[in-house]
Amino acid sequence: MTGFVELRDVRLTYGGKADGTLALDGLSMSVKKGEFAAVVGPSGCGKSTLMKLATGLINPQSGTVEVANKEVSGPVSIAGMAFQNPSMLPWRTTLENVMLPLEIVQPHRSRLKSEKKAYIEKAESLLELVGLKGFGDKFPWQLSGGMQQRANLCRALVHDPALLMLDEPFGALDAFTREELWQVMRDLHGEKQFTVVLVTHDLREAVYLADRVFVMSARPGKMINERHVEFARPRPIDLTYEAAFNDIVHELRGQIADARAAA
Amino acid sequence: MTGFVELRDVRLTYGGKADGTLALDGLSMSVKKGEFAAVVGPSGCGKSTLMKLATGLINPQSGTVEVANKEVSGPVSIAGMAFQNPSMLPWRTTLENVMLPLEIVQPHRSRLKSEKKAYIEKAESLLELVGLKGFGDKFPWQLSGGMQQRANLCRALVHDPALLMLDEPFGALDAFTREELWQVMRDLHGEKQFTVVLVTHDLREAVYLADRVFVMSARPGKMINERHVEFARPRPIDLTYEAAFNDIVHELRGQIADARAAA
Amino acid sequence: DIKFTLDWKFEGPAAPFFIALDKGYFADEGLNVTIDTGAGSRESIPRVATGTYQMGFGDINALIKLMDEQPDLGVKAVMMAYERPPFAVIGRKSLGITDDPKSLEGKKLGAPPPDAAFGQWPAFAQEAGLDTSTITIENVGFPVREPMLAQGKVDAIFGYSFSSVLNLKAQGIADDEIVTLLMAENGLDMYGNVVMVNTAFAEENPDAVKGFIKALVKGYLEAIADPAAAIPFVLEHNEVLDKDLETARLEMAIDGSIATPAAKANGFGGVDMDKLAKSMDFLKISMGVSDTPPAPEKVFDPSYLPPAEERMIK
């Protein structure tokens, strides 16, 4: 059996063939169902591109992309995606933004009318979970950068997707808020067993959350390493102070340094 | 003599008085000329608001803001600002975006025509410094998130401002690119002796770069601590592995934890 | 039910229609008539031809032209209203225009191309023996026609006597300064506006058409007898009208076009088929009617008119 998210020998060029930017070349990766995968790599190496490929927002020039054992040719509907840039819709309040997926994705879509109240409660409890209680009726441009990012995360989670794609979801947060959200993610993953692909620059974040960490080369990006992280779950936050943990972080750090140097 | 950037007992509410968001209350801070100041604090505490106040983009409800010993009532023209959200102008290429301040700020403005070539070279060398060589003629939406952030930094630097306001300029960068840019900032600051106010969530970044670190409380934000960092300059990057350094980081970490808990 | 389209807005010359309507003459004939404004004495022809309106008021010359082109056009004239058309060239004495058409030579004339009076210009010029090469024609639209003459930017204009003359007066041109060259008085012996009917409708409802005309003739005779008393019927339908002005207009229409010597002699509403046939010769010159124009009998059908004694102008 192949993985839940499966990219094989993918190549992607932005723009024209001749003067375009070759973003990914010969990239392969495979994430199993229920697995928590993290992707790390230097800036501009093609991580966001990878995320868009896996959700079918763009199609590769060559190679194949499969999600849930189906070849992806257009956007998939089982994913929840948190874009790197929060891109909230400015005409909707934060709560309405968070509830957007419910208006699109089945079965919520057909239930939304009849169970409006329950859904609103759900969205509000998610907002509370990330520390945005009371900001639901503010417009996204009335939130700070970090708050927008948290709302963005809620939007990715609200419809209980089977596949969660998170593109640097905690980049604009302070260390404490971030660690809190790590634990939120850990618990949610433990509870709902969805598959997660997380792009991050924070190696501690990657190691703490992921079952497997993929390391990408500089552009044109491809996978240069895969590191299993075998700490038992649920992982206490104190794990991050343990030596075994920091060893892995350092190991990954070395690999990225090599990747950058090679470029 | 008062500081170069001086906020006294500042209070700011967004929106209407009644149902508005109180972002800052009773905030005071003072940054000396040539000093490198860092501001840290929990997400949504009002850091970006503070930056906008100091550059005169918004005016406080009460309290005073002074820059270069002049009370600020409208935008100041001696600052270079890197916004948290890169907000590049989409109709300009990256190079044109970076050169925007030169078209506005004197004396470059009047020289731009005659010395076009020199200025383009300067902008391009800045882009190269942050690792964006060859991307000058790309449009901002053709850059990755981290690349946009670096271009944003170049735009803040290009006109040699006397005051540099950086709002989480390295948030979307991987650890190595980030450390490289730390050193770039360190060298530039050593060379040109401008005054810097840096907002960051990365305490190591704050301690490594700054002469003084300001710690803010949760919203409504005010200063709850000021920490001098007295390491000699220029600071080698290895400093970040030393115990004295990590002690300061831990100390600040504790303060932020307290600030969050208090809220 | 009859939907009737006038040639123009509700003004003095429309008084007979409203007398017939408001005094119940149409109702007496068992007819339910609605009267709508028109947009020119040509526009009403297609409105009737297509059956959008069963009957209408329009220019017989334009009707001949259209029938010439389109022999199966479903319209025929059934009652003559303007025994002489009000087509005129109007000039100013001080600009050198006199009662003699020859005085137009070497002058600048203003004309809106769709103007029916201007439409007869070639025939008029030929009839009067004018050298047209010395005359410049300027295209001036309806709204600026009289002002241009008043300002002396043109020396004379084409128009209906009872509208252009009054308009000039309203612009402060003295009565004796205005020269009206009625084409009909200068050799152009032709007809003007008629009541038309859609042929299919007339075939199916001959009595309705007859009744309509009977009622309308009554209206006309009353208006001719006492123009001043006729005007209030129009005012009913158009609040912005000026009573004196409309009275003057109606009087001019009656004197110049309706109660002409021929109408007084032979009764209102009928035609002289010879004159009609002859007028087609003018149309050949002015409107490019072909050499085989429609038969006068096809154009005008007198069979719906009441007997002549009921149509005599007192």
Place this chain on the structure above:
Amino acid sequence: MTNERWIKAAPWLWSIGLFVVWEAAVHIFEFPVYILPAPSDIWGAIVKYWSPIWKNSLQTMFTTLLGFLLAVVGGLALGLAIGWSRAIYAGLYPLMIGFNSVPKVAVVPILVIWFGIGTVPAVITAFLIAFFPIVVNVATGLATIEPEMEDVLRALGAKKMDIMLKVGIPRSMPYFFGSLKVAITLAFVGSVISETVAANSGIGHMMLSAQSQFNVPLVWAGLFALAVLGIVMYAIMAWLEMRMTGWAHRSGNRP
């Protein structure tokens, strides 16, 4: 604060200023009334003919609004259709542009032959003239949507229809409302044009009657009534715009 007051007063000041200059010009250059009546003449006509002006205004207002509503519905629908499908865009657009370069006066007689004179052709003319700016602006709005916003929905596997509803339409609302402001004034022009050709009532009819009465001040009073109606309708549109697209007008209330 006083600044605020000035701005509140500005429309009145400018209007009054215009009228004063106009009145003065008429007196100084001694324009005859049939060229340019003075505002005082027009005012006289308004007072004198208040009742017909009022009645005819109501009629024109009614036809205009009806035509405008049709134009809003039709223009929005067509604009969305054009933004939706490149085939529709490519096929329908040129025809529509061609049609729109044609003065609507030329179309009115045809309408009259089909529908008789009166309200129907006026409504249709108002519709025909007003729907084009709406189509163009909505289509432009759709064409300039940032792909990032669409991606938010595409990533959820949303159908094209959903993207249209949730992003396309709201994002092009500023364009849409911008066009409404143009369309409503054009709708007035359309119904008045039609009324001058084919109607027994309405401002257009009244103006033409007045013209053949050589009652120039009344013609101008009609124009004035149109202007006032236009301003009122515009203000309503602008108010609606602020309510519906306040999110896009954020910079307005900046210091």
Place this chain on the structure above:
Amino acid sequence: MTNERWIKAAPWLWSIGLFVVWEAAVHIFEFPVYILPAPSDIWGAIVKYWSPIWKNSLQTMFTTLLGFLLAVVGGLALGLAIGWSRAIYAGLYPLMIGFNSVPKVAVVPILVIWFGIGTVPAVITAFLIAFFPIVVNVATGLATIEPEMEDVLRALGAKKMDIMLKVGIPRSMPYFFGSLKVAITLAFVGSVISETVAANSGIGHMMLSAQSQFNVPLVWAGLFALAVLGIVMYAIMAWLEMRMTGWAHRSGNRP
């Protein structure tokens, strides 16, 4: 690829389809030519009167373009002025709207009396009718700028003028070009209207002459010429738009 071809062919297919339906309708319902001539009749008129159509088209084209250029300059300037100052906005806007609700036919006579007949009033009418959509759209574009973009410049201590030049104008270009597409077709309408009232040449004059000759196919040939001119000008505007605001049309070339 074949899809692409279809889209290329679409305008022609639709146009041909329209003409076929039209021709068929005329024959089936036996519309007389003075109501609705068949395309074949119109085509006959075009061939027969090719030379006057061509010459008059040139004249109309010339006046339209002149008026349109004036409208672009004036509309852009006024739109920017309105976006610039709230006092100008508050004062001038209502007057402009009022003026714009007035059919331009009513204004032509005054122009003719002042400037004589011919090119000048036609140019002015084209200008008057075309500049309003530009003003409205530019002002709307300026009003909906994201404050974040303005802040980039404000933080540099930029003057209002600079912000206008560097952010205001580029950001409202999509709106501006959207309005140009409306304005150019309106400019045609304007110059034709003026030509029908007062001109010795131009399509409007030709159509009116044809009408008084009962030459309905030639009238329609004139309308057709207008439509073609409109489409050509529109295409040029659309091409310009793509060149100037390609950055805003990014989603167009998405899969």
